[in-house]
Amino acid sequence: MKVCFRSSVDPRFLDEYRRRHAAVWPDMLRALQDAGWRNYSLYLDDDGLLIGFVECDDFDAIRARMALTEVNGRWQAEMARLFEGSDVPPDQGFVALEQVFNLEDQLAAVPPGPGATSGR
Amino acid sequence: MKVCFRSSVDPRFLDEYRRRHAAVWPDMLRALQDAGWRNYSLYLDDDGLLIGFVECDDFDAIRARMALTEVNGRWQAEMARLFEGSDVPPDQGFVALEQVFNLEDQLAAVPPGPGATSGR
Numbered sequence: 374m375k376v377c378f379r380s381s382v383d384p385r386f387l388d389e390y391r392r393r394h395a396a397v398w399p400d401m402l403r404a405l406q407d408a409g410w411r412n413y414s415l416y417l418d419d420d421g422l423l424i425g426f427v428e429c430d431d432f433d434a435i436r437a438r439m440a441l442t443e444v445n446g447r448w449q450a451e452m453a454r455l456f457e458g459s460d461v462p463p464d465q466g467f468v469a470l471e472q473v474f475n476l477e478d479q480l481a482a483v484p485p486g487p488g489a490t491s492g493r
Numbered sequence: 494m495k496v497c498f499r500s501s502v503d504p505r506f507l508d509e510y511r512r513r514h515a516a517v518w519p520d521m522l523r524a525l526q527d528a529g530w531r532n533y534s535l536y537l538d539d540d541g542l543l544i545g546f547v548e549c550d551d552f553d554a555i556r557a558r559m560a561l562t563e564v565n566g567r568w569q570a571e572m573a574r575l576f577e578g579s580d581v582p583p584d585q586g587f588v589a590l591e592q593v594f595n596l597e598d599q600l601a602a603v604p605p606g607p608g609a610t611s612g613r
Binding site for chain 2: 375377379390391394395396397399402403405406410411412413414415416417418422424426468470471472473474475476477479480483
């Protein structure tokens with residue numbers, strides 16, 4: 374499955390968020406990989422909107438596996454003050470978004486035929 | 494390149510947006526494919542936040558190629574009223590977000606070694 378989730382970085386700390394995430398601890402990277410996070414990217418806008426995108430077998434499972442690691446606890450503790458609404462750890466504040474369109478899925482349901490590339 | 498972009502659907506029209514995007518015109522799907530849009534997905538939250546994710550060689554180029562198609566003009570004209578700030582066509586209101594983290598890129602820069610999977 375491919376999952377898109379959102380969160381909110383405190384706009385006062387965008388630069389610090391960028392700097393920390395440009396050099397994530399190697400053991401945090403390996404823990405993510407070991408927990409099943411694949412093609413994992415984060416995107417940040419100037420208003421603090423944070424978007425995550427990850428491929429995995431089961432989003433709840435990869436989050437649960439990370440939550441059990443010691444390094445994740447240390448990492449999230451250092452990141453917490455950079456987030457808005459930091460009464461919960463950052464990784465527990467991720468809100469998954471509903472997928473409303475996927476090009477390949479819909480193409481697969483459309484039979485190719487005459488005029489396939491020249492309009493209807 | 495992988496691109497994440499945002500836009501805003503008018504919250505009054507979320508259901509209509511979902512319904513239209515669950516059944517995009519076949520010629521629109523083929524035009525996207527021909528224009529170089531790959532692994533293209535859209536995600537919608539209840540406040541109207543719309544997130545797009547696409548893989549491509551050049552984001553400006555695939556948007557320019559779509560803008561030249563007749564079907565895109567018809568599609569965007571029908572979608573325009575579903576978006577907030579609809580003084581520009583929806584596909585011209587997409588704002589690309591800055592990537593601040595990619596797991597695979599950073600893992601590639603970390604040499605594997607003893608303890609690679611057991612913390613630092």
